[in-house]
Structures are given as C-alpha cells and as structure tokens.
C-alpha cells in the first residue's frame with residue numbers, strides 16, 4: 001500500500017527534531033509520500049529544504065491566515081520566487097480563519113487573493129485553510145481564483161451541503177483525523193458524498209491525531225492509516241483498493257510522478 005499524506009507540517013518543532021524516525025515509521029505504515037506545508041516565510045524555506053533531501057517528499061508554500069498580518073510586498077515577492085523551486089507542488093496553505101482571527105480579516109482577505117494570483121501565474125494548485133469563513137472563502141475564490149489550476153479544502157470539517165458547493169466548483173476535499181472523531185457525524189456525512197476522484201487524505205500533523213490515537217498529543221504521518229481505514233469503511237471498500245484510488249487522485253492533483 002502506498003498512501004500520500006497531502007498536508008503535514010514536518011518542519012514544525014514538534015516533529016523536526018525526530019524527522020528521520022518519523023519518516024521511517026510512516027513508510028512502515030504504508031504512508032510513503034508527503035506534502036510538507038509551509039505557513040510563513042521561514043517555514044516555506046524549511047519545507048523546501050526538507051523536501052529536497054527526501055525522495056517522495058514535496059513542498060507546498062504559502063502564508064497561513066494566522067500570519068497574514070505580517071505580509072508585506074517583500075513577502076509576496078519572495079513567495080513567488082521560492083515557488084519556482086521544482087519541489088514546490090502547490091501554493092498554500094492560504095485562506096481565511098475567522099475562528100481565531102489571529103490576523104485582521106482585511107489582511108487575511110488580501111493575502112489570500114495575492115496567493116491565488118501567484119498560483120494562477122505559476123499554474124500551481126492551491127491548498128485552502130477555511131475555518132468559520134466558508135461563504136467568504138467561496139466568494140474570494142470566485143473573484144480571484146477563476147484561473148487557478150485547482151484547489152483543495154484541507155482539514156474539511158464542514159457539512160455535506162458545503163461539500164457539495166465545493167464539489168460543484170470542481171474543487172477537492174481533504175480529510176484529517178477529524179473524520180474519525182466520535183462527535184464528527186456531520187463530517188462523515190460530508191465524506192460520503194465526496195467522490196474518490198476528489199478526495200484526499202492528510203494528517204495536518206503535529207495536530208489532529210485520529211481515533212483511536214487521539215490521546216497521542218503529537219500526530220505524525222504514520223497515524224494517517226487510521227483515517228484511511230475509517231474512510232474506506234465509510235465508502236464500503238477494501239483499504240487497499242481505497243488507497244490506490246485516493247493516491248491516484250492525490251498524484252493527479254499535485255502533478256506528482258505516477259511511479
């Protein structure tokens with residue numbers, strides 16, 4: 001089996017110090033590819049450097065909505081320059097987070113639109129972080145994202161109705177361990193309507209450990225196996241068959257080599 005963790009933060013300090021052992025445990029669990037995601041300029045440099053040192057590891061670079069308040073013209077210029085590295089396969093994570101509001105909303109909107117522009121110019125897909133800002137995220141995508149190659153709503157925790165809107169726009173949906181949580185019946189209902197050609201898996205580690213490992217405070221790619229099992233069951237499929245299709249979807253979305 002060959003699964004891809006399409007959204008992990010392997011350069012965050014909870015994971016970075018033990019990275020080789022974490023990658024080995026991931027391989028043993030069948031999670032053999034990784035998209036490691038940057039959230040600010042410093043992390044963007046780190047994810048590229050880590051991906052350059054590992055086979056089957058790729059980088060996504062962007063400015064997280066939490067960090068949008070620090071974005072200057074220089075930030076955007078550097079992001080665009082870094083994005084031309086051959087290991088960079090997506091722009092993100094970017095989007096809106098009106099739950100925490102760590103950055104003023106106007107800064108979040110501006111940084112999101114700027115990153116959609118870069119993704120369009122470079123022909124890269126976009127990883128979207130959307131928390132308690134669904135309608136406005138869709139609005140900004142409609143205004144500034146018409147030319148983007150594609151987009152994925154990561155760590156999807158919305159309803160089936162919202163999933164349908166995302167799918168109607170031709171976008172993708174990615175699930176974390178949240179789908180395994182006992183109180184996440186709504187997310188499982190959403191997962192049921194997402195066709196496998198639009199569905200991807202991720203850990204968002206070091207956060208979001210899946211059941212039955214939710215007590216493990218620091219999540220890691222190996223644990224994505226539990227999320228994969230949960231979703232395969234929802235789809236009434238063998239795990240191996242489910243993994244094969246979802247991995248093909250992920251490779252197509254990020255433009256990764258077939259083999």
Ligand SMILES: [Zn+2]
Pocket residue numbers: 093128129130154155
């Ligand atoms: Zn996120």
Ligand SMILES: [Zn+2]
Pocket residue numbers: 007009037093204
């Ligand atoms: Zn993330």
